[in-house]
Amino acid sequence: MAGAGFAQSYVGDLAINPEDVRLGQQHFSPFVDQAFPNKVFWGDTHLHTSYSTDAGMLGNTLGPDEAFRFARGEKVRGSLGEYAQLVRPLDFLVVADHAENLGLAPMISEANPQLLANPWGREVYQLTKDGNPLAAYVQWGESMMANVDPLDDGDLTRTFYNRIVEAAEHHNLPGVFTAIHGFEWTSSRDANNLHRVVMFRDNADKVADIIPFSNYDSSDPEDLWDWMEAYEARTGGRVMAMPHNGNLSNGLMFNDVRENGEPIDVEYAERRMRWEPLYEVTQIKGDGETHPMLSPNDEFSDYYTWDRGNFGTELKTPEMLPREYARTTLARGLKFEQEIGVNPFKFGMIGSTDSHTSLATAREDNYFGKAALGEPGGGQERYDEYLVQPDFMGEAITVRHYETLAAGLAAAWARENTREAIWDAFKRKEVYATTGPRMTVRVFAGWDFEADEVHRPDFATEGYARGVPMGADLFAGPEGGAPTLMIRALRDPDGANLDRIQVIKGWVDAAGDPQNKVFNVVWAGERETDAEGNLPVIGNTVDGAEYTNTIGTAALGGHWVDPQFDPAQRAYYYVRVLEIPTPSWLAYDEAHFGSLDLPEDAVMEQQERAYTSPIWYSPKD
Structure with a gap:
């Protein structure tokens, strides 16, 4: 307790004497009152575990707990049996499992009663138990393509989402390791990749018990923004979304018009930049900085270029490219600003993995692949696995696992390793991308x-x-x-x-x-x-x-x-x-x-x- 004539203010457990605060005055120590970001923190904002159906139904047996333990530097055994460990721990991680039927594989593994009470759930459970999980996955994929939720059970989704929240809370250690809450919204209209990772600034008291917004709810990002706005109004929290690299969007990621076909106007541009201040410019599925056709005089422009089409239904055409790659899109944003007064594409840039192995391995000498089938020890499947199937358009559109890039990472300039500080660095765009190495750049x-x-x-x-x-x-x-x-x-x-x-x-x-x-x-x-x-x-x-x-x-x-x-x-x-x-x-x-x-x-x-x-x-x- 303060004595007579001595007043203190308390911030948490820290006592501050107002007489000691001399902002603007010179101190002997030049670092007193220094407030600008002075450290770079490394992380992955786009990691999938067995709770993502396109990971768990394809062999990933590792859940959120293993993902966080691995990111913190622990040795973890991969789904195919090989041990993995990082050269140095990451500073932060977002487990960004797909919202669509989140937790389906663990539900099947546990014979979840709610799942078995659903006719469709019973069917995919039985297919899996009969030794045919691929058929169960294909059946789920048909529902995704049709944009019809085969379970339509928000309580079930909430239950498994809360498990991810609990794992993040367990592993979050402010100042040492930051486990950030999030999920992935998987908009895939006509097999075009318009996916976004949704990342919260908040703790479990705000994010627990939500039902993540999914493609079943809407394929239009403006509806996602509505959901995010409602979350902030309801909880007082903060949230943002980060689009993936757009090279599988066939020109829709940064289109000249809105998803509903209407022109981009001031309101749309302002909303997009409020909710989507960043772009994931590089990841396993190729690099999204630029393209040789867009930057013909750049000798380094052809870097892991994925430009054959979307997810298997439509071939790429040249006019789509300017609406997919960061460099040209940034300039197109300047043009919009000239015309309507607001730039809808004024984004910062990060990298992340989009790994579906629960293992954030972005180094070339430690790459555990895109999915469990592509992990070390998988034989020729590690190289031949289809990531874009030839079913609809033939081999011209096919992409195989040997074409993946061991990438990437997000670097954030901040003063401390906490949810709030990392999120704030992302919001002000004081971040950068790498294809895997931890180069310090300022x-x-x-x-x-x-x-x-x-x-x-x-x-x-x-x-x-x-x-x-x-x-x-x-x-x-x-x-x-x-x-x-x-x-x-x-x-x-x-x-x-x-x-x-x-x-x-x-x-x-x-x-x-x-x-x-x-x-x-x-x-x-x-x-x-x-x-x-x-x-x-x-x-x-x-x-x-x-x-x-x-x-x-x-x-x-x-x-x-x-x-x-x-x-x-x-x-x-x-x-x-x-x-x-x-x-x-x-x-x-x-x-x-x-x-x-x-x-x-x-x-x-x-x-x-x-x-x-x-x-x-x-x-x-």
């Missing part, structure tokens, strides 16, 4: 950064004081000035050296067409750019599943001033960091299992990368 944009300031020990302090970080807006500056970026990148301590840092700029030209250009900013070695700004390759030390860090560099710091700046022209800038060439997961497999029977187009080496959230420049009105 970028600030301003008007007066000098070239040598990127090497200052207090680089971040100056960046926040005189500029803006990734995910933020840069408004019109002094006359004659140009946006100036300070960038730092540090290699993964357990990974490869860095090749280069690049800035990608996007804008809309005088004809109203989206444009983008790649600028090499800083690089390893003694290379020189040509007259067009192109840089020679770094070299290659890959030998099978081996490589060395004798090329490249551990850290890069770059200072870049936009050489083509037009103060009247909206623009965005994001950073791409490239590693030196390294082996792919197929090369590591071949070293472990012996010679593999792989097609000629199998990727045996690659250059992993990071993509930051953009910084947007807006001119004066």
Whole structure:
């Protein structure tokens, strides 16, 4: 208890003496009152367990508990028997199981009485117990395609969703590991992937007992936003949704019109950016940054490109591509802003796995596959398993497991590892994506950064004081000035050296067409750019599943001033960091299992990368 003449305020268990708070005054310790984000935290926001029907009915036997234990660094035995463990624990994880008939496989395994009381439930239970789980899965898939809930039992869904909530609460340890509540809404109109991961800021007191919004409720994202708005109004909580990479959406993920066919207007644009501030730009099912047809002058644009069609019913056509990939969509957002005053595609960028194994394995040398059938030890099925079936359109649309990418991860800049701090970093878009490595990347944009300031020990302090970080807006500056970026990148301590840092700029030209250009900013070695700004390759030390860090560099710091700046022209800038060439997961497999029977187009080496959230420049009105 405070004595006479001494007043204290209490925040939780922490006593604060008001006389000790001297904001704005100089302290001996330069870190007193420092408030900006000072740590990068790593996680996966898109992991499926056996509670997802397309995981549990296809061999995944691991539930949410195993998923969280694995992410926290524990050794876990995979569904096919191989042990798995991360090189370092993750900092956060979202178990994002599909809302549609969530928990069906565990229901069958447990002979759940509610399931058996349902005629359809009894049928799939019996098929599974008779040794034909694939037939039960196909039967469920037919219901999904028809968009008819075969169980239509909200209480049953709530029961199994609450188990995931309980597992997250059990494993959440603020400051050490963050288990974030969430689920996946699986909109698949006409077999086009419009899926979103829904992620909550809240604890169990708000998220328990909800019934996750599913594709059976609606395939229209605007209806999902209505559900999210109602959740916040009812609970006082916070929630956001994150679209998947759009390369299986056949142009619908970032369409020119709304799902109902009406034009994009101000209300739609504002709602979309309120509820969907981020985009999952890279994951197992290919990379969604850009496409060779959209960025023909970008030598790194053809990176695990999935561009044959949707989930098996329609082939891809060229006009669909600009509405699927991040780089062009960001520029199209600028065009919408010019026309209606609001940008509907002003998203930050993250990566995550979309693994259906319960194992968040994003490293090439530790890849446990997309689904249980593709785990190590699965034989040739690990490479030949269909991820996009040829049933409807033939082999032209087929995608097999050997074409998957061991990716990705989400990095969040925050001050502490808690649900609130991580979610807030996502909301303000101070996040970035990698294809698996844990490269530390930071970028600030301003008007007066000098070239040598990127090497200052207090680089971040100056960046926040005189500029803006990734995910933020840069408004019109002094006359004659140009946006100036300070960038730092540090290699993964357990990974490869860095090749280069690049800035990608996007804008809309005088004809109203989206444009983008790649600028090499800083690089390893003694290379020189040509007259067009192109840089020679770094070299290659890959030998099978081996490589060395004798090329490249551990850290890069770059200072870049936009050489083509037009103060009247909206623009965005994001950073791409490239590693030196390294082996792919197929090369590591071949070293472990012996010679593999792989097609000629199998990727045996690659250059992993990071993509930051953009910084947007807006001119004066």
